[in-house]
Amino acid sequence: MLRSCIAFAWVNLVRGDRVRFAVAIAGAVVAIFILLVHLAFLRAVEHKAAQVYGLFDADLVMVSDRYQFLYRMADFPSARLRQAVSVAGVDAAAAVRVTASKWVSGRNGAQSSLLLIGIDPDPVFIRDPGLRAAAPELRVPRRALLDRHSDPEVGSVKSGDTGYIGVQPATVAGWYELGLPMYAAATAIVSNSDFSFYSGEDPRRIQLGLLQLAPGADAGSVVDALRRALPDDVRVMTRAALMAREAHYFVEVKPLGIMMRAGLVIGLLVGAVALFQIMSSQVESRMRDFAVLRAMGFSAAYTYAVGAWQLLLMGAVALTAAWLIATPVFEIVSRKSHLFLPLDAWLFGTLLVLCVPMMASAALPLVRAARAEPAGLFGAA
Amino acid sequence: MIKGLGAKLVMRDAARSAVAVGGIAVAVLIAFVEMGFMNGVVDSHLRMVEAARGDLVLLDARRSHLNKWDEILAIRLPQVRAVEGVVAVSPVYQAGKTFRAGPDQPDHRIVVVAFPPDNPPLDLGWSADTMALLRTPGTVLMDRLSRSIYGKLEAGQDVWLEGHLMRLGGFVSLGPTIVIDGTIAMSETTFRSLEPDGGPEMAVVRLAPGADPAQVKARVTAISGDSVQVFSxxxxxDRESDYLMRVAPLGLLFGAGMAAGLFVGLVICYQVLYVAIRRRLAAYATLKAMGFPNGFVLRTVLEQAWAVGLAGYGVGLALAALAYHVLAAKTGLAIELNAARCASIAAACLAACTVAGALAALKAMRTPPADLF
Incomplete structure (x- = not known):
């Protein structure tokens, strides 16, 4: 029964006007491609916004209670880190400092906006492998690591070159990969001991605290304990929570979320319309076949099943085609923009979920097919 | 020749035509919305340039796009002022500062824009009274179209910029961009209390009536060399549009959507016409048997396509106008209709319907009359 059902569905699709069918499938492919692009871009923006925090290995983080987003991070006394370590469950703490500065090329004096980050070159708190390997270079004073994904004018500088961070000289000692075009043209990492030299800011105040928990400690209860122990000028949260806050700023405060969601709605609409049209004309042109089936004794459910298989087959073809087209396109965009655009299981799964309402609305014409009155369709009467 | 057969057929098949009109309207709406987002990003970025009250804009040569804030060397302004044909050069300072609406409120980054309050270089959609408030040192004007993160503000209240207490005198209208969440305007004098040194990020140049902009540009280059750039x-x-399209995948994100919208319009138009033709295939066959040429059949079908296309475009345009209003309010971006944009989508709609009609007519044109009886 199942095999004949699928066979009938297949025959319905491939017999008949091939051109028409191809044209309408193309519409479904474009619609699914749009869904892919918008889903992927939305995720890429969230990922990019929080990428800095991804460089570090920490269970909990500490920021000023006035923290808004990365570029203008208010500061708090570094003493809070020492206070945090004294709370049970906290193993170690490290300071990260962040400020806006400028990079001046040693070669031609060109200035670029710079996000300056200060770290302790201790590998324990660094998660990114590239940064971990390069960080020991910072033990030598006046050295800086540059972001390879900076704007080309800065990113093309070579190791060993000198430039200026602010007004003080710095030697490029290594590289890491980040890319934060929405904050500054370039980012650079120096050691915390050099940070005040370059930024002119108070060395006793820091912007971000990294906390690592003792093995087995429960993050939730340690966060509560820390909130009780520390004064109101700092906030403690999990690293994931901080990353979510940063992402939320870009997606919700800025209109990127609205724009991407509108795109998703559009993709769904377009796909539903394309598939609906195919099903509608398929049903219309095969009305007699469906009537014969009913006359032969097949149930209405069988009719729905045939239609459903048609939809599934078409959906599978459209999805595969869209995925194949997206593969090279995402590769190119990802390389140019340094955005995180993987074609992975999450994307596929979310896409499938979105396709459900699309297919469901395209199934509506089947109602007419299932109701096909055998007697009414034979002869002129 | 039967005149207006196509239009009459469309009216006859009211229900089917309505479906076609609806489908095309949705397709047109989709194309407008995607185009609106794309233009919204670009136009919002250009609001500051749009607001300039002058003939030319002066930027430092290192400022390769408006998201970089390199300063013009202060000496350049009087130099340019001395150039023949130039009547006035007015500086515009821009800087990102920390804004707080109250002593217990969180800090937010805001962009400060400052200039001489007499004959200001920018038109910020304000009344003469509001403009005059800038003359009082320490008074600032908030862009009421800024994003809601700055909180509810009232004229007359205190605000803090970089920890300096200032008074909110009133409001202006500018609008945020993708990058900038909010703007606050102040006089040059007030700005100096935040940033004592430094040149302006932009200067607005006003020319004498009849002065040739090209000649003035050449003279400016002769005096200041490569250190500044002058633009109309x-x-x-144009430069900023190119930059934005290059830097962000705007074309991919919104272009795909626009193409999809028009494609859907084409598909719907085609499917509806196809079914309509098939139902009347006998009639078309009769016409051909009577001697009407294929060209007539094609024209009839195209007339139907254009009729539903026109109606669909009209409905879609109305829906788009409504959608633009809502989207502009929700995103803060400059999402607007203008004649050129309406015309380009209209042209695309027409093209799509023509293609759809031609494809649908193929069947009727190819079928020999004898086969249909």
């Missing part, structure tokens, strides 16, 4: 507003618009 149009040239700066």
């Amino acid at each position: 507003k149009r040239e700066l618009f």
Whole structure:
């Protein structure tokens, strides 16, 4: 029964006007491609916004209670880190400092906006492998690591070159990969001991605290304990929570979320319309076949099943085609923009979920097919 | 020749035509919305340039796009002022500062824009009274179209910029961009209390009536060499549009959507016409048997396509106008209709319907009359 059902569905699709069918499938492919692009871009923006925090290995983080987003991070006394370590469950703490500065090329004096980050070159708190390997270079004073994904004018500088961070000289000692075009043209990492030299800011105040928990400690209860122990000028949260806050700023405060969601709605609409049209004309042109089936004794459910298989087959073809087209396109965009655009299981799964309402609305014409009155369709009467 | 057969057929098949009109309207709406987002990002970025009250805009040569804030060397302004043909050069300072609406409120980053309050270089959609408030040192004007993160503000209240207490005198209208969440305007004098040194990020140049912009540009280059760039507003618009389209995948994100919208319009138009033709295939066959040429059949079908296309475009345009209003309010971006944009979508709609009609007519044209009886 199942095999004949699928066979009938297949025959319905491939017999008949091939051109028409191809044209309408193309519409479904474009619609699914749009869904892919918008889903992927939305995720890429969230990922990019929080990428800095991804460089570090920490269970909990500490920021000023006035923290808004990365570029203008208010500061708090570094003493809070020492206070945090004294709370049970906290193993170690490290300071990260962040400020806006400028990079001046040693070669031609060109200035670029710079996000300056200060770290302790201790590998324990660094998660990114590239940064971990390069960080020991910072033990030598006046050295800086540059972001390879900076704007080309800065990113093309070579190791060993000198430039200026602010007004003080710095030697490029290594590289890491980040890319934060929405904050500054370039980012650079120096050691915390050099940070005040370059930024002119108070060395006793820091912007971000990294906390690592003792093995087995429960993050939730340690966060509560820390909130009780520390004064109101700092906030403690999990690293994931901080990353979510940063992402939320870009997606919700800025209109990127609205724009991407509108795109998703559009993709769904377009796909539903394309598939609906195919099903509608398929049903219309095969009305007699469906009537014969009913006359032969097949149930209405069988009719729905045939239609459903048609939809599934078409959906599978459209999805595969869209995925194949997206593969090279995402590769190119990802390389140019340094955005995180993987074609992975999450994307596929979310896409499938979105396709459900699309297919469901395209199934509506089947109602007419299932109701096909055998007697009414034979002869002129 | 049967005149207006196509239009009559469309009216006859009211229900089917309505479906076609509806489908095309949705397709047109989709194309407008995607185009609206794309233009919204670009136009919002250009609002500052749009607001300039002058003939030319002066930027430092290192400022390769408006998201970089390199300063013009202060000496350049009087130098340019001395150039023949130039009547006035007015500086515009821009800087990102920390804004707080109250002593217990969180800090937010805001962009400060400052200039001489007499004969200001920018038109910020304000009344003369509001403009005059800038003359009082320490008074600032908030852009009421800024994003809601700055909180509810009232004229007359205290605000803090970089920890300095200032008074909110009133409001202006500018609008945020993708990058900038909010703007606050102040006089040059007030700005100096935040930033004592430094040149302006932009200067607005006003020419004498009849002065040739090209000649003035050449003279400016002769005096200041490569250190500054002079643009007409149009040239700066074009440069910034190119920059934005290059830097962000705007074309991919919104272009795909626009293409999809028009494609859907084509598909719907085609499917509806196809079914309509098939139902009347006998009638078309009769016409051909009577001697009407294929060209007539094609024209009839195209007339139907254009009729539903026109109606669909009209409905879609109305829906788009509504959608633009809502989207502009929700995103803060400059999402607007203008004649050129309406015309381009209209042209695309027409093209799509023509293609759809031609494809649908193929069947009727190819079928020999004898086969259909």
